[in-house]
Amino acid sequence: MIVPLNTRALKVAGGIGAVAVCGVSGLLVATDPKPATAPRRRPVNDVSSNAAALVIPTTCGTTGTLDPALQSVVQQLSQATTAAARRTALAPLTASQRLEVEAYLQSLHRSSAGATPTCDSTGTPGVIAPSVVEAPASTQPLINTYVS
Amino acid sequence: MSTATCEETHHVFTAFGGSRCEVIAYDATQDDISAVVADTYAFEQQLTRFDARSELSRFNASAGARVAVSPLLGELLAVCLDAYELSTGLVNAACLPALINAGYDRSITEIRRRPAPRIKAGATSRVPALPDVLEVGNGWARIAAGCAIDLGGVGKGWIADRLCERFDNAAINLGGDIRTRGPGPDGRGWTVALCSGRVVTVGDAGIATSGTSGRRWPGGHHLIDARTGLPAQTDISAISVIAVTALHAEILAKSACVLGIEAAGEWLDARGAAGREIIRIDASTLSRPGDRPGRSAFGSDRESATMCLRERGSGQAKHRPGRSPGRPRAR
Numbered sequence: 047m048i049v050p051l052n053t054r055a056l057k058v059a060g061g062i063g064a065v066a067v068c069g070v071s072g073l074l075v076a077t078d079p080k081p082a083t084a085p086r087r088r089p090v091n092d093v094s095s096n097a098a099a100l101v102i103p104t105t106c107g108t109t110g111t112l113d114p115a116l117q118s119v120v121q122q123l124s125q126a127t128t129a130a131a132r133r134t135a136l137a138p139l140t141a142s143q144r145l146e147v148e149a150y151l152q153s154l155h156r157s158s159a160g161a162t163p164t165c166d167s168t169g170t171p172g173v174i175a176p177s178v179v180e181a182p183a184s185t186q187p188l189i190n191t192y193v194s
Numbered sequence: 195m196s197t198a199t200c201e202e203t204h205h206v207f208t209a210f211g212g213s214r215c216e217v218i219a220y221d222a223t224q225d226d227i228s229a230v231v232a233d234t235y236a237f238e239q240q241l242t243r244f245d246a247r248s249e250l251s252r253f254n255a256s257a258g259a260r261v262a263v264s265p266l267l268g269e270l271l272a273v274c275l276d277a278y279e280l281s282t283g284l285v286n287a288a289c290l291p292a293l294i295n296a297g298y299d300r301s302i303t304e305i306r307r308r309p310a311p312r313i314k315a316g317a318t319s320r321v322p323a324l325p326d327v328l329e330v331g332n333g334w335a336r337i338a339a340g341c342a343i344d345l346g347g348v349g350k351g352w353i354a355d356r357l358c359e360r361f362d363n364a365a366i367n368l369g370g371d372i373r374t375r376g377p378g379p380d381g382r383g384w385t386v387a388l389c390s391g392r393v394v395t396v397g398d399a400g401i402a403t404s405g406t407s408g409r410r411w412p413g414g415h416h417l418i419d420a421r422t423g424l425p426a427q428t429d430i431s432a433i434s435v436i437a438v439t440a441l442h443a444e445i446l447a448k449s450a451c452v453l454g455i456e457a458a459g460e461w462l463d464a465r466g467a468a469g470r471e472i473i474r475i476d477a478s479t480l481s482r483p484g485d486r487p488g489r490s491a492f493g494s495d496r497e498s499a500t501m502c503l504r505e506r507g508s509g510q511a512k513h514r515p516g517r518s519p520g521r522p523r524a525r
Binding site: 148 | 401
């Protein structure tokens with residue numbers, strides 16, 4: 047059966063339908079149970095919960111890039127009290143890994159020193175100057191410095 | 195893995211564009227020495243500007259974009275910013291375009307083999323203030339479009355320090371950048387010949403030599419004056435500087451060489467250089483031994499202050515373009 051409808055009737059029918067759909071949706075939202083502690087707004091400074099789950103692309107990453115597998119070596123080096131202990135900790139690594147670990151440690155040192163600056167580029171007490179003395183004329187040098 | 199401790203190990207090898215490198219250690223195994231050599235090669239491979247596959251070359255190729263960098267490159271870039279500040283802009287890692295314009299467009303080995311560098315006549319490259327064009331964060335960095343980084347001697351000094359710190363009694367020489375540590379072979383320190391041949395004895399120290407007599411070619415040399423963007427016009431042929439670390443010595447030596455004899459002495463004194471030796475272009479020598487009468491070389495009176503690199507905070511962006519902490523003052 048074909049029911050002829052004019053344009054005006056179609057608009058009215060559409061409007062009634064839209065009001066009905068919106069009304070039902072609003073009713074469902076209004077009656078939906080919400081957790082009592084849900085915040086009204088997203089906390090801006092809270093990094094405790096969802097932030098940990100964020101995956102930041104490496105091209106704009108703001109987290110450290112040291113291979114997590116090397117963190118244990120970093121810990122060993124931080125606790126090492128002798129040069130031999132440092133070499134022992136570094137020994138199992140590849141050359142590139144050793145460089146990354148040492149650079150990472152340097153940057154950590156830089157960060158911690160930066161928090162409480164102890165010196166500036168023009169000199170401040172606290173850093174020991176190397177001692178230099180003239181060697182006897184007949185001394186054979188062990189090592190030479192030169193323009194390379 | 196061998197574990198026998200050598201009484202003395204002296205190993206010589208070649209790296210950094212054919213430079214003589216050596217390690218002398220008194221508390222090391224052969225494996226330790228092998229690690230030093232391997233790490234030197236790995237360092238060079240990762241940070242050379244002469245290999246398009248190196249991390250530094252890829253970083254330069256991505257100029258304008260913020261990219262992830264390894265801890266090693268990130269640290270070295272941060273060190274370059276510190277070097278810029280310490281040297282009041284004289285040591286500027288953003289000088290690579292100027293270096294290339296000056297003819298240093300290939301490794302020094304290739305230039306020496308084929309001594310006709312493509313010097314761009316009349317070309318000058320203004321060297322921008324490094325803090326204005328280099329941004330280093332935690333795990334990322336960005337160099338401004340049109341700029342490029344050359345780590346130069348700063349890298350050599352840094353790695354010499356790291357390698358030597360693995361030992362209690364050792365000396366590392368990477369192409370003239372030396373770091374010594376410990377009492378030396380006989381407990382009286384390390385004897386080091388400076389650029390003029392004069393020999394000094396040092397304890398824990400860094401020694402570096404800079405000059406225009408090394409990497410040079412017809413019409414130019416590798417020591418760029420960041421104030422002009424051209425090879426430095428200096429009356430110093432070579433200068434050796436003794437400082438706290440090889441990195442500091444390298445920065446001071448290069449800066450002083452660019453400044454020239456008249457300004458170099460006061461400049462170095464103000465920054466705590468422990469000793470220096472200068473050879474003029476005309477081959478005459480100026481010295482400041484650094485020895486202090488009545489002062490024990492390795493006693494307990496090593497208390498005097500000297501310079502150190504300014505340490506920086508570890509905020510999100512350690513260095514932001516446009517926030518130049520240290521403009522060149524020696525312009």
